[in-house]
Amino acid sequence: xxxxxxxxxxxxxxxxxxxLFARQVPTxxxxxxxxxxxxxxxxxxxTEVRQGSIDEPETLRQALRGVTxxxxxxxxxxxxxxxxxxxxxxxxxxHMVEAINSQKPAIERFAHISSLAVxxxxxANQPACENTPxxxxxxxxxxxxxxxxxxxxxxxxxxxxxxxxAVYGPRDTGFFSMFAAIKRHLLxxxxxxxxxxxxxxxxxAEAVVICLTSLATAGQTYFVAGPEVVTGRRMxxxxxxxxxxxxxxxxxxxxxxxxxxxxxxxxxxxxxRASLLNLQKYAELRAPGWVCSPxxxxxxxxxxxxxxxxxxxxxxxxxxxREHWL
Numbered sequence: 001x002x003x004x005x006x007x008x009x010x011x012x013x014x015x016x017x018x019x020l021f022a023r024q025v026p027t028x029x030x031x032x033x034x035x036x037x038x039x040x041x042x043x044x045x046x047t048e049v050r051q052g053s054i055d056e057p058e059t060l061r062q063a064l065r066g067v068t069x070x071x072x073x074x075x076x077x078x079x080x081x082x083x084x085x086x087x088x089x090x091x092x093x094x095h096m097v098e099a100i101n102s103q104k105p106a107i108e109r110f111a112h113i114s115s116l117a118v119x120x121x122x123x124a125n126q127p128a129c130e131n132t133p134x135x136x137x138x139x140x141x142x143x144x145x146x147x148x149x150x151x152x153x154x155x156x157x158x159x160x161x162x163x164x165x166a167v168y169g170p171r172d173t174g175f176f177s178m179f180a181a182i183k184r185h186l187l188x189x190x191x192x193x194x195x196x197x198x199x200x201x202x203x204x205a206e207a208v209v210i211c212l213t214s215l216a217t218a219g220q221t222y223f224v225a226g227p228e229v230v231t232g233r234r235m236x237x238x239x240x241x242x243x244x245x246x247x248x249x250x251x252x253x254x255x256x257x258x259x260x261x262x263x264x265x266x267x268x269x270x271x272x273r274a275s276l277l278n279l280q281k282y283a284e285l286r287a288p289g290w291v292c293s294p295x296x297x298x299x300x301x302x303x304x305x306x307x308x309x310x311x312x313x314x315x316x317x318x319x320x321x322r323e324h325w326l
Contacts (some may be wrong), residue, residue, distance in 0.1 A: 002026045002066060003212070006054060006096070007073030011171050012113065012164075014039040015205040016073055021046070023209065030054075030063045030074075039171055054092035060099035064107065069212055071111045072096050075147075077140065078274040085143035093147035094154070101156045110159040111212040112151045116197070116223065117141030118163065121287035124195045124229045128292040130163075130221045137287065138280040148221075158218035160211045162204075165225050165292050168312060169201030170319035174276060175235075179317065182240050183326050187247035191254060193233050196290040197225040200312040203305035207297065216300055223292040226305045226312075238313050258282050 003020055007013035008029045020027045021043065029040070032053040052059025054074050064070070076088035093112065100107050120135035122128035136142045151159050168175045181188055207224040211217040240247045264277035284290070298304050307315075320326045 001068050001213075002028065003069045003071060004028045004030060004050075004064060004067040005071045005073065006030045007075060007113075009040055010073065011039075011169075011173065012167055012201060012204060013073040014171060015169065015201040016071060016208050017043060017047075019202070019205040019209045025209075028063065028067060030060075054095050055088065057095040057099065060095060061102055064099055064103045067103075068107065069109045069111075070096070070100060070107060071113070071208060071212060073113045073208075075113070075144070078276045079139075080268055080272060080274050082139040084274075085139045086146065089140075089143035090146035090150065094150045097150050097155045101154070104157050107157050109212055109218070110151070110155060110157055111208055112147070112159060112161050113208065114148050114161050114163045114221075115141065115144045116163050116165040116225075116290060116292050117284075118145040118148060119292070121284075121289060122291050123289040124291050127197070127229075128223065130223065130296055137283050140280070160217045160219070161221040162208055162211055163221065163223050163292070164199050164204050165197035165223070165290060167199055167201050167204055169316050172201065172316065175316075176320065176325065178236060179239055179243075179320060179326060181250070182236060182243060182245060182247060185245060185247050186250045187236050187240055188232065188252055189236070189249050190232050190252045190257065190285070192286065192288075193231045194285070194287065194289055195229050195231050197223075197292045197294075198228070198230050198235075198309065198312070199225045199305055200307035203307050207303055207305065210301060210303055214301060220296075220300070222297040222300075223294050224297055224305065225292050225294045226307065226309070227294065228309055229291055230309055235309065235313070238309060239317065242310075242313055242317055254286060257285055261285070 008017045028048045050063040052063050076085050079085050118134050119128040119132050120137050261277050261282040264275045268275040
């Protein structure tokens with residue numbers, strides 16, 4: 001077994017790489033710039049790096065030489081223009097599928113990392129399941145859905161599609177702003193106390209590797225999530241409790257959220273630097289919920305994402321402090 005991993009320089013990809021290392025699985029990294037990620041420095045001398053990108057299809061066949069399994073984690077989560085989501089998430093996945101097809105039967109399995117965003121909003125009373133009709137509300141979600149269709153309709157080797165909800169843990173920059181605000185004694189309180197599912201990064205990484213190697217998961221789609229349904233307020237309060245800081249509630253009515261997202265989008269366009277916040281993100285923030293059920297994954301693999309919110313925040317906070325992010 002030899003695995004090609006894309007997206008290893010990112011938050012989720014770096015955790016998948018560590019899970020592969022823990023199992024002593026020979027791993028090849030597809031990297032555009034091998035020296036660009038601080039998360040990989042300690043691993044580069046222990047693994048094989050092949051230079052290339054999913055945006056450069058001519059590099060993919062070369063990268064797949066001698067590989068038997070592929071984990072496709074590379075993707076675009078923030079962009080200045082909507083077209084960037086489709087170019088990376090949709091077209092990039094098409095390039096990967098075409099390269100894999102050209103190398104069969106040498107390639108035995110393919111794990112594709114998608115997102116809950118392909119399904120659109122879902123509540124705790126009606127969580128998204130794998131057979132829930134898809135209705136993404138953002139270009140990110142639409143591009144990830146298009147990528148899933150490339151895999152389902154065109155991939156000629158056994159594949160598994162993995163849909164995580166919001167991911168948190170050490171190295172995460174997405175939820176870091178909440179930790180930073182609380183460090184400054186501000187407790188964000190959105191008017192809509194949106195319910196959502198979470199998955200701790202290390203739990204997700206373990207699930208990806210298991211799905212890649214299990215015969216039972218071939219041809220299947222799974223939500224990989226913790227069993228707890230969380231709200232923004234509960235998460236913020238747990239962070240404040242573990243930090244041991246006093247806080248002042250910071251009400252965030254819809255008009256304030258909209259203004260923040262509009263301002264972030266305008267700054268992004270002016271500076272040409274992508275931001276997670278924009279008016280499409282506002283639509284996601286105003287949704288009734290983002291909840292999914294991990295029941296199918298547990299029933300078919302016996303796998304449960306066991307890290308509780310309390311445990312996950314504790315280890316994430318410890319990492320932020322140790323790395324001087326806070």
